[in-house]
Amino acid sequence: MDAIPLGLANDNTPDHPSHMPQSLSAVYIHLGFSTKDRRPLLRDKPTRDALHSYLGGVSKQLDCPPILAGGVEDHVHLLARFGRTITQAEWVKELKRISNLWLKERGRDYADFEWQGGYADFGVSKSNLEQVKQYIANQEEHHRKMSFQDELRVLLRKHEIEWDEKYV
Numbered sequence: 001m002d003a004i005p006l007g008l009a010n011d012n013t014p015d016h017p018s019h020m021p022q023s024l025s026a027v028y029i030h031l032g033f034s035t036k037d038r039r040p041l042l043r044d045k046p047t048r049d050a051l052h053s054y055l056g057g058v059s060k061q062l063d064c065p066p067i068l069a070g071g072v073e074d075h076v077h078l079l080a081r082f083g084r085t086i087t088q089a090e091w092v093k094e095l096k097r098i099s100n101l102w103l104k105e106r107g108r109d110y111a112d113f114e115w116q117g118g119y120a121d122f123g124v125s126k127s128n129l130e131q132v133k134q135y136i137a138n139q140e141e142h143h144r145k146m147s148f149q150d151e152l153r154v155l156l157r158k159h160e161i162e163w164d165e166k167y168v
Helices: 045-061 088-104 126-137 148-158
Strands: 027-034 066-072 075-082 120-124
Touching (some): 027 148, 045 088, 120 126
């Protein structure tokens, strides 16, 4: 039998079901972004912990189930299973927009709060999820030894991403 060009086969043949029954995805993303100018505005631990929880809730509403959120005074990390119906840029934009509004409602200390314009996110294999979870969970200890900027450089090198130093 001659080969049939892709897309021209009879859809009723047993080899070509007429529809795809489901779309499945298992993409894990490690996201990090900082406060504007990396100002340490998230010093209050109860507020910071509530923010991490809130970010997880927002991510879940965006169909990106959170695995863990964490961070320190000047930045956050979020590990999530990425949804199939949203782009990375939309996800980050909404996380920042909604959490920014939430923080401003926390009182005068956050009246001028803003997130930085950029972000960094990295794909994570299922086999590395535990390692990334530990990394996020130990942020306070980690940042006693390393700044956010140095941390970002290490992650960018590890993932072989080129960057402009003026944005680090």
